[in-house]
Amino acid sequence: MTLNLATLYEAVAAAVPGRVALVCGERRLTFAELDARADEAGRRLRAAGIAPGEHVGVHMLNGTEYVETLLGCLKIRAVPVNINYRYTDRELHHLYTDAGLAGLVVDEEFAPAAARVAGDCPGLRVVTVVRAGEAADGPGRPDKPEWPSHVSVSDYVSEPGEPDPSLREGRSADDRYVLYTGGTTGDPKGVVWRQEDFYMAAVKGGNPYGEPRLTPGELAEAAKEGFELSYLLTMPLMHGAASYNLFMALFTGSRTILMRRFDPIEALRTIDREKPMIVAVVGDAIARPLADAIRAHGSDHDLSSVKVLGSGGAILSRSVQEEFAELIPGIHVNNGFGASESGVDGTISVGDDGLMRLAADPRVTVVDEDMKPIPPGSGRIGYVARSGHVPLGYHNDPEKSARTFPVIDGKRWSVLGDMARVEADGTVVVLGRGSGCINTGGEKVFPEEVEQALKSHPAVMDALVAGVPDDRFGERVAAVVELRPGAPATAEELRAHCRGQLAGYKIPALVRFTERVVRSPSGKADYRWAKRVLAGDAR
Incomplete structure (x- = not known):
């Protein structure tokens, strides 16, 4: 088989030549x-x-x-x-x-x-x-x-x-x-x-x-005979999650609708005009402004075509998922879990307890520092890892490649920075990035869990959590918070809200309000910026 990306696209294009492949503004290409x-x-x-x-x-x-x-x-x-x-x-x-x-x-x-x-x-x-x-x-x-x-x-x-x-x-x-x-x-x-x-x-x-298409001919036949989807990509194509969605659309003979730059009101106009079935976002950074726009202006637009909200590159908070369920009844929310270093690893669900769970998958496991699988139900914490079809390494960086993509017994692995544990039934509980883990008095706090709690407050638009130095505990939990326009909240109100969801040592000791939480154009958290902001307030 020749699973070359250009050859695969050409096979699909030959099978469905007159079907619309790409829409951006006024331009449409078959x-x-x-x-x-x-x-x-x-x-x-x-x-x-x-x-x-x-x-x-x-x-x-x-x-x-x-x-x-x-x-x-x-x-x-x-x-x-x-x-x-x-x-x-x-x-x-x-x-x-x-x-x-x-x-x-x-x-x-x-x-x-x-x-x-x-x-x-x-x-x-x-x-x-x-x-x-x-x-x-x-x-x-x-x-x-x-x-x-x-x-x-x-x-x-x-x-x-x-x-x-x-x-x-x-x-x-x-x-x-x-x-x-x-x-x-x-x-x-x-x-x-x-x-x-x-x-x-x-x-x-x-x-x-279902099962992968293993030849260009098989892929082309499936695109010709299968159900045609339509994707609205709200995020920039230079982001990995967007490229995954783009290729999926191209290889299934589906229509991709691009936004040159994301604007929530323009997104509603585009949905009304182009009738996409799937709206792809990157976490709350795009989904929350979109939800606000639907709440304020949704009745002015026909949004009935939207059946799926898909996120990749950042996890949608439970509060945002609940908002979309209210705003678009019957919508399916797909919280994709993956990375540039591993591809698509599965779907995350966020439970009532705020924990992020990844369904069991034979290609995805949790390993310790010696690359040994952690037994289900042991309570031990390790690293999410994937084997099989994984990257060769990092360009121009053999040292980091050896750490992230080790070859063990002839098998190449991708070891992600996400920390996790495995429940007795094989479900993977994803705790957060190990590099951002806060050690406060010996207790480990993962920023993502605290961010989920903060963003469930109705006044919070976005939040990032990081550790700041503390003489007594080594580090303490701190948060940078962006409030929704016209929705006031105090630091103590946010702490009180978090106490119903988090252990006491996880409650932010320091809350810094900002006009806008800085993220990359793809929606990823900028923790370096958060630490700089918080350092200015650290006592």
Whole structure:
């Protein structure tokens, strides 16, 4: 079997050529049109000198050009690299140089930032700029930046080309796919996948409801004969969860509706206009503003098409799930659990006790520091780990690769940073990230549990929890809280609310209110920012 991402897409596009594949604003592309434009994107990169295996940065907002570029890279066996468009110059410098970019496709508004760091990227030879429109330069339009002399710069052309069989030569399941992840701490890291492993683990073998499709023909036939889904992606495509959803839609012959930038009211208009069945979000950071918009303006829009709210990359709080159940009766909420380092690992349920539970799965286990499975019901805490179709490692970082992706008895594992224990029936109770665990007087507190309790208060829009130094207990629990507009609450009211759900040592000793909790554009928590904010108040 050849489970190559480009070959799989081409098989589906040939099976359902006239079906709409992609919608973004006023632009709509069928599977055949998207395939032809991706062919042209790949051909232009190859003509510019991009070779198989070379890395091409995709530094763009959501749009059809993003998907064309992604598929175009895969078609010529180049490696697309997702770029977080909200990174600072320092973070961009790290990512560009760490990835060793040979090519770059960048939106015009991000070109000045890209040009500022390009001088330190001697391997970067080819830059393509996606212009905002055909209008001449005007107010608000960025100045054209000065690029270093070793870079060849051209404008992006989105148009179909003639079929080129040579684009399909040499592909294999071993071709690479790299997904950069910022996580919650540290510099961005590039997770290197074999394409077959990515397809099986992150895209669930092209079948979200059953056994994987193991050949391009089988996948194409299932797309042609199966039920057509429709996805609204509210989050940026440069986020791993969005890319998982995108490929799932492409490989099932389904329609993907993109929001260029998330806006809750525009999301309601888009749902009304495009009638998606599945709305994909990243945790409460997107879901809570969307719920508020539905409560305030939902009656002005037809939302009856929405049957599923799916979250990936961040866990939806129980309070938000309950809000959606009230606002859209009968909606199914899918709280996906996974990571850039492991793909899709299952579905999380949040119980009345606030604990996050992951259903038993033979591919997912909990291991101790010696990589030995922890017996169910033992009460011991270990690390969530996955075997089978997992990444090869981190790009350019063998030391971290050895820790996160160890090979034991010939089997490669992905050991995530999430701590967990296994109940007697095999259910995995996910406690939170080990790197963020707070040690207060010898008691371990996982920030996620406290955040769940805080966000269940009706006045709280968002919250992050971290440890701050304490002379007596070593650390104490502290929280940064963003309140809903017009919904006042005091620190003591929030503590009283948490006392009904948490042990006393888990109650935030310090609460700092802020106008906005800072998260990445993909909705992930920024605990470094939270610690800086809280440090200013630590006594």
